[in-house]
Amino acid sequence: GEDVEQSLFLSVREGDSSVINCTYTDSSSTYLYWYKQEPGAGLQLLTYIFSNMDMKQDQRLTVLLNKKDKHLSLRIADTQTGDSAIYFCAENERGGADGLTFGKGTHLIIQP
């Protein structure tokens, strides 16, 4: 199976909260990451969480980590049209020795 799994699409109404989920396999990952890719652009690091943390908040973004279930989520409060993008979850397997392993990305679609 895949190392990092995400749903391919999420549709939310403007102003609502978006919750993007991810499951990963490598329990030795030290950090877990969320990257954002806007149309025609490269990936941009949004936020990350250290594996001994449960939660991290950064303005409209909240990251939750359930290490027992190897589940990571990204919550975007008050979703705006500018949040429309593909969101990638990533883990650094083997402490980053083999580069980051990315999920296939979740397309966030904002409905007016």
Add this chain to the structure above:
Amino acid sequence: DSGVTQTPKHLITATGQRVTLRCSPRSGDLSVYWYQQSLDQGLQFLIQYYNGEERAKGNILERFSAQQFPDLHSELNLSSLELGDSALYFCASSVTANTGELFFGEGSRLTVL
């Protein structure tokens, strides 16, 4: 602007040909990564260099090779191209070798006809 520059932005070539993709990392970054993005496979890690030396190898085909030069820019060489090599190739850079804080270029879109 991430500070990572990739050229060319678009490339169209025929099967069997060879192409070279170029990447200039952010100023001060010693590590360069290459990723391949396709619809079916998603983002696949190809290879990483750190300060001129190969550091990690992922799902890179034998037909592909890369190197990092003394000025830290990197090139990815793709040879004997096949239709399935059509993809977006990203370069990323980072300050250190063991970090997930990567800065990505805008990618080189390769189309093999």
